[in-house]
Amino acid sequence: xxxxxxxxxxxxxxxxxxxxxxxxxxxxxxxxxxxxxxxxxxxxxxxxxxxxxxxxxxxxxxxxxxxxxxxxxxxxxxxxxxxxxxxxxxxxxxxxxxxxxxxxxxxxxxxxxxxxxxxxxxxxxxxxxxxxxxxxxxxxxxxxxxxxxxxxxxxxxxxxxxxxxxxxxxxxxxxxxxxxxxxxxxxxxxxxxxxxxxxxxxxxxxxxxxxxxxxxxxxxxxxxxxxxxxxxxxxxxxxxxxxxxxxxx
Numbered sequence: 001x002x003x004x005x006x007x008x009x010x011x012x013x014x015x016x017x018x019x020x021x022x023x024x025x026x027x028x029x030x031x032x033x034x035x036x037x038x039x040x041x042x043x044x045x046x047x048x049x050x051x052x053x054x055x056x057x058x059x060x061x062x063x064x065x066x067x068x069x070x071x072x073x074x075x076x077x078x079x080x081x082x083x084x085x086x087x088x089x090x091x092x093x094x095x096x097x098x099x100x101x102x103x104x105x106x107x108x109x110x111x112x113x114x115x116x117x118x119x120x121x122x123x124x125x126x127x128x129x130x131x132x133x134x135x136x137x138x139x140x141x142x143x144x145x146x147x148x149x150x151x152x153x154x155x156x157x158x159x160x161x162x163x164x165x166x167x168x169x170x171x172x173x174x175x176x177x178x179x180x181x182x183x184x185x186x187x188x189x190x191x192x193x194x195x196x197x198x199x200x201x202x203x204x205x206x207x208x209x210x211x212x213x214x215x216x217x218x219x220x221x222x223x224x225x226x227x228x229x230x231x232x233x234x235x236x237x238x239x240x241x242x243x244x245x246x247x248x249x
Contacts, residue, residue, distance in 0.1 A: 001185065004172065006238045014171055014181040017099075017194060020044070022086040025057065025069055027079055036076050040086060043067025043193075068193050078219035088178045089221035092214045094236035095170045096199035101188035105160035115153045163187040167199045173234040213237055 003013050019042070026039035045067040047055065058065050061082050091097065111117040111133040120126045120134065133155065137148045165186055172181035186194055214234070217225060 002181075004181065008238060010238075012171055012183060013185075014183055015186050017180045017182055017186070017196070019086065019088050019090075019178050019180065021064070021066075023063060023066075024080050024082050024084045024086070025061065025063065025066065027082060028071075029079070030076070035073060036079060037071050037073050038078075038080060039069055039071045041066030041069040070195055072197070074219070080219055084220065084222070086220055087175070088173050088180050089175055089225075089227075090217065091170045091173060091180060091196075092212055092216040093170055093173055093234040094212050094214075095216055096167045096202040097170060097182075098164055098166050098197050098199055098201075099168055099182065099186045099194050100162065100164040100197070101186055101192055101194040103159045103161055103163045103187045104189050106158040108156065109158040110155045111153060114155065114158045117153075167202050169236060171236050175230065175232060175234070 001013065001015050003011050006012055021044065022040055022042040024038055025041040028035055028037040028039070030036050041058070041063070043066055045065045047065060050065060055065065063083060106113075110131055112119050112131050117133060119131050120129055122130060133153075136152060136154065138146050165184065168186070169183040170180055171183040173179075174181070180196075188194060221228075
């Protein structure tokens with residue numbers, strides 16, 4: 001994570017995401033596989049760390065070995081040929097996207113950290129049980145169930161799960177280094193792999209939602225398109241008014 005400053009002097013906290021040698025590995029069509037999807041591969045990997053089957057799918061298509069691969073459902077008019085490179089220019093500054101990744105593993109944790117429990121009182125008979133959960137179910141012979149229900153919030157392993165952060169803004173695009181600046185934080189540790197998809201909770205609709213100065217290229221940014229080779233930085237539009245200016249000043 002890092003931060004940048006906008007034209008009004010406001011600090012914008014961002015997460016830097018690198019698009020590492022991302023290419024189309026496989027094209028799935030509704031006629032053959034039953035769905036329209038693209039399998040993308042990225043990163044760099046040694047030959048000895050891949051299985052024979054994985055090596056074969058890259059070798060037969062004339063592609064370099066990839067560290068990871070993910071599948072994305074697309075519309076029929078968004079299918080791209082195998083070998084097409086996906087760069088940071090696939091996105092547009094100001095665009096909102098959802099980021100999916102694996103959260104940091106925190107090991108076995110108690111209920112106060114894992115679920116935000118208040119804990120027990122500090123005195124009046126609570127000896128050595130200040131951070132315990134309390135009762136986990138009804139007692140034998142009570143009017144309630146005498147068992148622990150499934151899904152009861154208890155101590156256990158925390159983190160290490162797939163999590164999605166919705167509607168993060170693509171604040172800046174660095175074409176020269178092929179990286180994105182996302183406004184906010186994303187799940188996972190440094191160097192982890194994340195999945196970027198179009199926002200599912202923000203839409204560009206007529207008369208509502210948000211508006212982009214530059215629309216994302218469809219189906220993707222290809223060599224030779226307008227702006228190719230400039231190597232500059234594309235930044236999202238700042239607020240129209242100075243946020244530090246007092247009302248009525």
